[in-house]
Amino acid sequence: MNIMAILGSSRRNGNTEYLVDRALSGVAFKKRFLLDYQINPIIDKRHTSEGFSKVDDDYERLFAEFMKQDIIIFATPLYWFGMSGQLKLFFDRWSQYMRDDKYDFKHLMSRKKAYVIVTGDNPNPKIAALPLIQQFQHIFTYTGVQFADYIIGQGNKPEEIKNDSFSLHTATSWNKEFTEVTKLK
Amino acid sequence: MNIMAILGSSRRNGNTEYLVDRALSGVAFKKRFLLDYQINPIIDKRHTSEGFSKVDDDYERLFAEFMKQDIIIFATPLYWFGMSGQLKLFFDRWSQYMRDDKYDFKHLMSRKKAYVIVTGDNPNPKIAALPLIQQFQHIFTYTGVQFADYIIGQGNKPEEIKNDSFSLHTATSWNKEFTEVTKLK
Amino acid sequence: MNIMAILGSSRRNGNTEYLVDRALSGVAFKKRFLLDYQINPIIDKRHTSEGFSKVDDDYERLFAEFMKQDIIIFATPLYWFGMSGQLKLFFDRWSQYMRDDKYDFKHLMSRKKAYVIVTGDNPNPKIAALPLIQQFQHIFTYTGVQFADYIIGQGNKPEEIKNDSFSLHTATSWNKEFTEVTKLK
Amino acid sequence: MNIMAILGSSRRNGNTEYLVDRALSGVAFKKRFLLDYQINPIIDKRHTSEGFSKVDDDYERLFAEFMKQDIIIFATPLYWFGMSGQLKLFFDRWSQYMRDDKYDFKHLMSRKKAYVIVTGDNPNPKIAALPLIQQFQHIFTYTGVQFADYIIGQGNKPEEIKNDSFSLHTATSWNKEFTEVTKLK
Numbered sequence: 001m002n003i004m005a006i007l008g009s010s011r012r013n014g015n016t017e018y019l020v021d022r023a024l025s026g027v028a029f030k031k032r033f034l035l036d037y038q039i040n041p042i043i044d045k046r047h048t049s050e051g052f053s054k055v056d057d058d059y060e061r062l063f064a065e066f067m068k069q070d071i072i073i074f075a076t077p078l079y080w081f082g083m084s085g086q087l088k089l090f091f092d093r094w095s096q097y098m099r100d101d102k103y104d105f106k107h108l109m110s111r112k113k114a115y116v117i118v119t120g121d122n123p124n125p126k127i128a129a130l131p132l133i134q135q136f137q138h139i140f141t142y143t144g145v146q147f148a149d150y151i152i153g154q155g156n157k158p159e160e161i162k163n164d165s166f167s168l169h170t171a172t173s174w175n176k177e178f179t180e181v182t183k184l185k
Numbered sequence: 186m187n188i189m190a191i192l193g194s195s196r197r198n199g200n201t202e203y204l205v206d207r208a209l210s211g212v213a214f215k216k217r218f219l220l221d222y223q224i225n226p227i228i229d230k231r232h233t234s235e236g237f238s239k240v241d242d243d244y245e246r247l248f249a250e251f252m253k254q255d256i257i258i259f260a261t262p263l264y265w266f267g268m269s270g271q272l273k274l275f276f277d278r279w280s281q282y283m284r285d286d287k288y289d290f291k292h293l294m295s296r297k298k299a300y301v302i303v304t305g306d307n308p309n310p311k312i313a314a315l316p317l318i319q320q321f322q323h324i325f326t327y328t329g330v331q332f333a334d335y336i337i338g339q340g341n342k343p344e345e346i347k348n349d350s351f352s353l354h355t356a357t358s359w360n361k362e363f364t365e366v367t368k369l370k
Numbered sequence: 371m372n373i374m375a376i377l378g379s380s381r382r383n384g385n386t387e388y389l390v391d392r393a394l395s396g397v398a399f400k401k402r403f404l405l406d407y408q409i410n411p412i413i414d415k416r417h418t419s420e421g422f423s424k425v426d427d428d429y430e431r432l433f434a435e436f437m438k439q440d441i442i443i444f445a446t447p448l449y450w451f452g453m454s455g456q457l458k459l460f461f462d463r464w465s466q467y468m469r470d471d472k473y474d475f476k477h478l479m480s481r482k483k484a485y486v487i488v489t490g491d492n493p494n495p496k497i498a499a500l501p502l503i504q505q506f507q508h509i510f511t512y513t514g515v516q517f518a519d520y521i522i523g524q525g526n527k528p529e530e531i532k533n534d535s536f537s538l539h540t541a542t543s544w545n546k547e548f549t550e551v552t553k554l555k
Numbered sequence: 556m557n558i559m560a561i562l563g564s565s566r567r568n569g570n571t572e573y574l575v576d577r578a579l580s581g582v583a584f585k586k587r588f589l590l591d592y593q594i595n596p597i598i599d600k601r602h603t604s605e606g607f608s609k610v611d612d613d614y615e616r617l618f619a620e621f622m623k624q625d626i627i628i629f630a631t632p633l634y635w636f637g638m639s640g641q642l643k644l645f646f647d648r649w650s651q652y653m654r655d656d657k658y659d660f661k662h663l664m665s666r667k668k669a670y671v672i673v674t675g676d677n678p679n680p681k682i683a684a685l686p687l688i689q690q691f692q693h694i695f696t697y698t699g700v701q702f703a704d705y706i707i708g709q710g711n712k713p714e715e716i717k718n719d720s721f722s723l724h725t726a727t728s729w730n731k732e733f734t735e736v737t738k739l740k
Contacts, residue, residue, distance in 0.1 A: 378649065387662050411565060411590075414565040416567075419712055451690045452646075454597075455596050455597070455644035458634075458643045461634070461637075465634070493697070501686040502686070503635045505635075508683060
């Protein structure tokens, strides 16, 4: 059982990372900060004769690793009522590789399970993040990924998430699940 | 009356541009393709003592021009049930400049009027784009921008939008408005 | 090809009916005002041993007719950011009959095609009605009904819809489709 | 500090009531089941010369009591991806009384605080109930009611909600708040 957390935040040690760490405490997983990767915006070549061309950045390396996972935790602060631009670039490039036979995109995606962590503060993220949760739902329905659960955490300044007992409670319950499934072979 | 269209598409001559051109036919406006600008992801420094640092890219130049506009047309293809990553990066960086006294962000934003053009194809964008329209609504409500209207156009391959008579109809009616308001002075 | 329009409005000759009539001009169809039927709220008996009991109202008569249709136009004013209570009662009672072998609910629903007309005024219904459109989408996805298209019309006082050229344009194009399909045998 | 819970469910002792009772354990509050009231659908007379006419049912009695509350808990099962028809009828009739000087609707509403409890099961209510939460948000924004928090509980058969630790956790934390505010004079 391979687990990866993809963090779309623009800084380390933030509230999203805090929830990721709590959910995965004691569990073996890969933690990938998008800020450590150079990911270029997609150049849409679906309708050109030559098709997509190779892009000289860090994306494919990360994507190849991502495709091998069974469980993904997508974690992002709520920026302007959506996922961070960094994380959006990560999704946009799927369009390039979903057509690449090398990755068997459709089949492998349909076997994945996704968890989403969003944190924000003002206005109330439990309302402000709803379009983003719906966007994730559309993405997962379209690709066949199972949308297991999500947390909308409240916190802005570093550490504030520690006061959000609901988010902590849910992260802890995920931790039990993740501990269970990684015990099994 | 200053009008600017911001195109988040990754290619020229696409369906979003077609609708932009139709809506603004015969009207003086600035047309800005985000693909012509190097825009870096935001590095969140709100909670550091030094604050945001100057970023060496094309963003501030575009942003300064953007702030002078009265009417903005945000145009983006629907990528993974959201705006393009390119356009998201444009919004994310607002967080840096909204705190900058030089720009009087709050006051100037509250005087702007926004129009949104989204195009997509499969699944049906009139459903698939709804979370994105709601995200725009939150952004505009938060900043005080007036959300005048939106078009969800159907089309994937170049030129397909020409078959979407509803979108064309609305673009034409916007054109009348834009022609009117730019005549006044 | 059987077509039925179900009107959830609490008055006749309103804006929703105007759009229904335009969309179905010259086409044979059944027009059903929910205000002509006594429809009781559902009493949930799914978890009782005796199951649902017969309800003494007009619902089943309407429902039986509804099940025979191929195309349904659901038309409702936007009341408090949702469908009218009258129309909601119509949907709620599905829970009773979807378990009734007599109606072959699942199979028959999955062959239907639905169109939705919503009208409202202030605030802007093109934003205010989006949760309702998403609710319809969930209902249709769950039951297998094809969600063909929707109109969000702007108008409050009687006749105001006549100024909403976009809605009229769409209703006219539906009319062409309905005229076509009813010509075929 | 007056607290009222309005239950839109069609049966007693269900999962929504369980959460209501837990959130208000030990707190003085009024509990109102809509199934105990005869509430007629609204007849829209906004655009007639005579205006709304008196309706012979139980609504106004309940409404008058409702207007005296400071905190409202709206509790409903998720029926067809929305609030129950019973609860929708309750909201629809606001349109009649919001224009009635006797009730000072606008002023009194803007002083209320609302909590929402929704329970459902399949499909996953944490996704399926999002349009409903957005509908509540629009209603509260429009009327000036403060939308304090919501719970989306998972459970279908009676008692199943007892397995949803997240909902129980949140209900318990509300209970602390309600206990506090009712202690104050």
